[in-house]
Structures are given as C-alpha cells and as structure tokens.
Amino acid sequence: MEKSPRQKVVLTPGKNTENTSSSNKKILRRDMERQRRQEMANLNASLRSLLPLEYVKGKRSISDHMHEAVNYINHLQMKIQDLGTKRDELRNQSNMSACDSESGSSYKRSRHCVIVSPCMDGVEILISGGFKEGLLLSKVMEVLLEEGLGVHRCVSTKVNEGLLHTMNCKQVSDPTGFDLCGLRQKLWNAVTPSSR
Missing domain, CATH: 1.20.5 (Single alpha-helices involved in coiled-coils or other helix-helix interfaces)
Structure with missing residues (x-):
C-alpha cells in the first residue's frame, strides 16, 4: 500500500x-x-x-533460612517426644495413685483400676491390674460394643508387677454422648475377679 x-x-x-x-x-x-x-x-x-531469634541471626540467604527452619522443626519434634514421655510417666503415676486412693472396700481389695476420660473423638480408657488376677480383654470389648464404642487403639504395657491397658475408643453410635461414670462401673464389673 x-x-x-x-x-x-x-x-x-x-x-x-x-x-x-x-x-x-x-x-x-x-x-x-x-x-x-x-x-x-x-x-x-x-x-x-x-522462627525464633536464635535461629535467625542477621541477614542470611534463603537456603540458610530453610536449613534453620529444618533444624527448628527437628528441635520441636524432639521436644514433643520428651513431653510425651513425661506425660506418659505422669499418667502412669496418676493412675497408680488413683487406684490406691479409690474409695470403697471392693476397690481396695482388688489390684484392678479403671479410669475413663473423654478425649477428642471418644474416650480413653486405662485399665490396670496384676498378672495373677488376669484380665479378659474380651469382656472389656463386649462392654465397649454394648455402649456403642469401637476400639481404635489398644496398647498393653507391663508396669511393675501388673499390666496397664490403654484403649482409645470412638463412638460408632449415638454421637450425643454417654455416661462416663456408668461406663466406668460396667468396665469395673467386667474386670474384677469377683464379677467374672
């Protein structure tokens, strides 16, 4: 053009x-x-x-910040493990003292102890007892199923001359709640030698 x-x-x-x-x-x-x-x-x-100040010292490169963040995360994980160990030790001491201080003659005659406490998505159950009396976990499981609880995790640990069973249970029916004292009494009846 x-x-x-x-x-x-x-x-x-x-x-x-x-x-x-x-x-x-x-x-x-x-x-x-x-x-x-x-x-x-x-x-x-x-x-x-x-990051805390001790992990950020002066002007650094991005890779230094990443490295310090990894160190801080590792430090926090170790701290969590230490605190978890201390918590378990305190829980065991608390359970043993709770077993000793239970009122009622039937509690004092038996070496069994039952503690039921609420947790985030259900209940945590701690049951302790001696080796000689024995504990039929099947009886405990029957009670839990009757109450609408499913066992999510069960750990048995040898403590001194007895066993400590820790169970985490989730509600499978009736999410509105249940009677913790009633559950504790039913579990107590299931684990004590005289009720079997």
Missing part, C-alpha cells in the same frame, strides 16, 4: 503478528516470573518471621 509518494509501507500480515505474539509471550513470561519471585520472597519472609 502506498501512503505518500515518499513513504512506502508494505504490510505483511504474518510477520507483524508473529513479532507481536512473540513480544506478548515474553512480557507474559517476565510478569509470571516476577510474580513467582515475589511470592517466594513473601513466603520466605513469612517463614523467617515464624
């Missing part, structure tokens, strides 16, 4: 659209990369703000 006698402009449809498309792609890639870098910087700043 001729615009004026001095200027001649020739339009080729394929070449101009390719240049425009190529430059648009470059701009789009550049913007996406800038956005990705900005997002990574924000996430790194967020991670750094969560």
Whole structure:
C-alpha cells in the first residue's frame, strides 16, 4: 500500500503478528516470573518471621533460612517426644495413685483400676491390674460394643508387677454422648475377679 509518494509501507500480515505474539509471550513470561519471585520472597519472609531469634541471626540467604527452619522443626519434634514421655510417666503415676486412693472396700481389695476420660473423638480408657488376677480383654470389648464404642487403639504395657491397658475408643453410635461414670462401673464389673 502506498501512503505518500515518499513513504512506502508494505504490510505483511504474518510477520507483524508473529513479532507481536512473540513480544506478548515474553512480557507474559517476565510478569509470571516476577510474580513467582515475589511470592517466594513473601513466603520466605513469612517463614523467617515464624522462627525464633536464635535461629535467625542477621541477614542470611534463603537456603540458610530453610536449613534453620529444618533444624527448628527437628528441635520441636524432639521436644514433643520428651513431653510425651513425661506425660506418659505422669499418667502412669496418676493412675497408680488413683487406684490406691479409690474409695470403697471392693476397690481396695482388688489390684484392678479403671479410669475413663473423654478425649477428642471418644474416650480413653486405662485399665490396670496384676498378672495373677488376669484380665479378659474380651469382656472389656463386649462392654465397649454394648455402649456403642469401637476400639481404635489398644496398647498393653507391663508396669511393675501388673499390666496397664490403654484403649482409645470412638463412638460408632449415638454421637450425643454417654455416661462416663456408668461406663466406668460396667468396665469395673467386667474386670474384677469377683464379677467374672
């Protein structure tokens, strides 16, 4: 096409659209990369703000922050394990003292102890007893099924001259709740030697 006698402009449809498309792609890639870098910087700043001061010393690289975050997570995991061990020791001491301080002559004659406490999604049951009396877990399971509880986890541990059974149970029926004292009494009747 001729615009004026001095200027001649020739339009080729394929070449101009390719240049425009190529430059648009470059701009789009550049913007996406800038956005990705900005997002990574924000996430790194967020991670750094969560770390205690002893893990963030001065200006460091992103890889140093990641390494310190891993160290901090490992430290927290060790602390959780230590606290879990202490909790279990305290629970065992508390269970033994609860067994000793139970009122009623039938509780004092027997070495069995039953503790029922609510937990996040059901109940936790602790049953202790001596080796000589024995404990039929099948009787306990029958009581739990009658109450609409399913055993999620059961761990038996030897403590001194007896056994400690810890059961985590979930409600399988009637999610409105149940009587913890009544459940404890039924379990007590199931585990004491005189009731078997």
